[in-house]
Amino acid sequence: MISRQYLVDQIKQKKSFLCVGLDTDVEKIPEFLKAYPDPIFEFNKRIIDATRDLCISYKPNAAFYEKHGVSGLQSLIATWKYLPADCLNIIDAKRGDMGNTSGMYAKAFFDESAAGMSFDAITLSPYMGHDAVSPYLEYKDKWVIILALTSSAGSKDFQYLTTEHGFLYEAVIQKANTWANADRIMYVVGATKSTEFTNIRKYAPDNFLLVPGVGAQGGSLADVCHYGMNKDCGLIVNASRSIIYASNGQDFAEAARAEALKIQQEMQAELEKAGII
Numbered sequence: 001m002i003s004r005q006y007l008v009d010q011i012k013q014k015k016s017f018l019c020v021g022l023d024t025d026v027e028k029i030p031e032f033l034k035a036y037p038d039p040i041f042e043f044n045k046r047i048i049d050a051t052r053d054l055c056i057s058y059k060p061n062a063a064f065y066e067k068h069g070v071s072g073l074q075s076l077i078a079t080w081k082y083l084p085a086d087c088l089n090i091i092d093a094k095r096g097d098m099g100n101t102s103g104m105y106a107k108a109f110f111d112e113s114a115a116g117m118s119f120d121a122i123t124l125s126p127y128m129g130h131d132a133v134s135p136y137l138e139y140k141d142k143w144v145i146i147l148a149l150t151s152s153a154g155s156k157d158f159q160y161l162t163t164e165h166g167f168l169y170e171a172v173i174q175k176a177n178t179w180a181n182a183d184r185i186m187y188v189v190g191a192t193k194s195t196e197f198t199n200i201r202k203y204a205p206d207n208f209l210l211v212p213g214v215g216a217q218g219g220s221l222a223d224v225c226h227y228g229m230n231k232d233c234g235l236i237v238n239a240s241r242s243i244i245y246a247s248n249g250q251d252f253a254e255a256a257r258a259e260a261l262k263i264q265q266e267m268q269a270e271l272e273k274a275g276i277i
């Protein structure tokens with residue numbers, strides 16, 4: 001299991017809290033890779049080889065694989081098998097269904113004997129409540145990552161509705177933190193919402209936060225660190241397109257590395273500034 005302490009140690013060792021998003025779109029990968037039997041896996045493999053020392057996590061987004069049906073599932077399984085064991089490997093599936101069904105999704109992504117994959121963590125929608133999340137938390141060595149305040153424009157439609165516990169996204173965190181095994185819950189907070197991090201930290205002072213939205217979506221890493229970092233860092237910041245599509249030529253893996261290195265160096269400076277390393 002990737003324990004909380006292991007994650008903190010990895011952050012200190014690699015001087016990074018970067019998660020590379022494997023949102024692998026066949027329309028965007030270099031042409032020459034299409035000659036390989038599994039172009040998606042071939043692309044991911046080279047991205048992983050080029051970035052594994054610079055990041056502490058990878059996050060394949062299930063949609064980019066499911067889109068291709070059976071072959072996409074095969075690419076996802078091959079990618080999972082190749083993901084480095086020292087990284088927190090997240091399946092970004094944003095599932096959330098009633099208990100019985102959630103149990104099936106949990107098996108699919110957590111139990112290798114079912115579909116051939118066993119990710120360390122999964123993203124989940126909290127909308128259907130406790131029974132949508134608890135089947136995943138029953139896996140003692142796994143993390144769940146609950147959508148709290150997303151980076152999307154549509155976050156305003158529901159997440160900012162006011163409840164007796166504050167905004168809905170605040171109510172989500174307060175409630176989920178009361179559930180059994182809540183020590184294995186992380187929350188998604190978009191980098192585009194950096195000023196809200198102070199608020200989020202009131203309810204989730206110690207939880208790790210998965211923060212997408214830097215790079216292509218324009219969120220500021222400096223702001224995320226300023227408002228969201230805790231004493232252990234407590235952040236896993238994802239970038240997908242800005243890294244993996246830095247180039248679509250023969251040099252795509254080197255270009256991805258250069259982009260990841262830029263982010264890692266900024267992260268190192270932030271960790272030093274906070275006295276974490």
Ligand SMILES: O=C(O)c1cc(=O)[nH]c(=O)n1[C@@H]1O[C@H](COP(=O)(O)O)[C@@H](O)[C@H]1O
Pocket residue numbers: 021023061092123149150151152188189190212213214215216217238239240241242
């Ligand atoms: O759960 C997520 O990872 C997620 C939540 C959110 O609020 N915003 C968000 O962008 N994401 C995911 O994070 C990734 C961001 O990709 P880029 O915008 O290309 O860096 C995509 O896979 C999104 O689906």
